[in-house]
Amino acid sequence: MLVRVGQAGCALRWDAMRKCWRWPDPVGSQLYAWPAPPAMPSGVRMLESACVMACCSSGRVLLGLGKRLGMADLPQPGQPIRPLQAQVLITIDAAEPRTSISDGCTDRDGNFVFGTANTAQDQRPIGSFYQYSQRHGLRRLALPAVVKAAGIAFSADGRRMYFADAARGTLMQCDYDAERAKVVNVKTFSELLEPGAGAAIVDSKENLWSVQGGVLVQYDSQGRVLRQIALAREAVASVAFGGEGMRQLLVLGAQGGLYGLPPDLAQGLARGVPDSLFIDSGSASIPVSRT
Structure with missing residues (x-):
């Protein structure tokens, strides 16, 4: 284990600009960084929880942030450390109180693709998938309704999208057009080995790494299982590539532990594919469009 902080962990990301790993703690309302940037604390309190x-x-x-997407400035060295106050960009499905954002990542073109979950006890499939950009606003993707959106990831060229419903036993795939926010050829990628799909990423050899049932499963591009990895102390919550040359694969535990792979498992792994940055240079007040 490299470090343990907070009460929970999710959405592990490599921040290439500041050379650190970041993840939110939705229980403790913190945003953590490891290693912490010089003269900065490892955690910054958020006024709202993020997952x-x-x-x-x-x-x-x-x-x-629950039903909203927001943007926050990170504290700079030498500045007073204040709780992160997010600028709200958009509210998702405002007329439906049962849904909340459950998973998401940037596509290869710098748009944010995410999905929602039904947080009510009825567990009806009312969750949806969306693409958000400051150029086009919010666009709904024509994918099946889900109980809880999960497993969103993209191939290295960005033309294949992976996704899942955490309440079902399959990983799905489709052809994805980022410019038009269009999806076609929706089909099953593979069956889950463990119930409960979670985070997913793709490496440079087009292998899919999928968190499911608290373990990490690696698939080849055809959906065949290559390996399974479990943590001894806690369930796996998220996974990400990063570090120099995208050679490190780190695993985030559900209780806030950050782990590297042992040498026998890390040897020979393909490099990761860098996350695209969300393009936020335009106006945040673009009207919502529907497809």
């Missing part, structure tokens, strides 16, 4: 995040081209962070 989804992405790094932005401006150096800010994009956060999924």
Whole structure:
């Protein structure tokens, strides 16, 4: 284990601009960094809890805050450390109180693609998938309704999208057009080995790494299982590539532990594919469009 902080962990990301790993703690309302940037604390309190995040081209962070997407400036060295106050960009599905943002990442073109979950006890499939950009606003993707959106990831060229419903036993894939926010050829990628799909990423050899049922499963591009990895002390919550040359694969535990792979497992792994930064240089007040 490299470090343990906070009460929970999710949405692990490599911040290439500041050379550190970042993740939110939705229980403790903190945003953590490891290693902490010089003269900065490892954690910064957030005024609202977040379970989804992405790094932005401006150096800010994009956060999924319940039903809203927001953007926050990270504290700079020498500045007083204040709680992060997010600028709200948009509210998702405002007329439906049962849904909340549950998973998301940037596509290869710098748009944020995310999904929602039904947080009510009825567990009906009312969650949806969306693409958000400051150029086009919010656009709904024509994917099946889900109980809880999960497993969103993109191939290295950005033309294949992976996704899942955490309440079902399959990982799905589709052809994805980022410019038009269009999806076609929706089909099953593979069956889950463990119930409960979670975070997912793709490496440079097009292998899919999927968190499911608290373990990490690696698939090849055809959906065949290559390996399974479990943590001894806690369930796996998220996974990300980063570090020099995208050679490190780190695993975030559900209780806030950050782990590297042992040498026998890390040897011979393909490099990761760098996360695209969310492009936030335009106006945040673009009207919502529907498709």
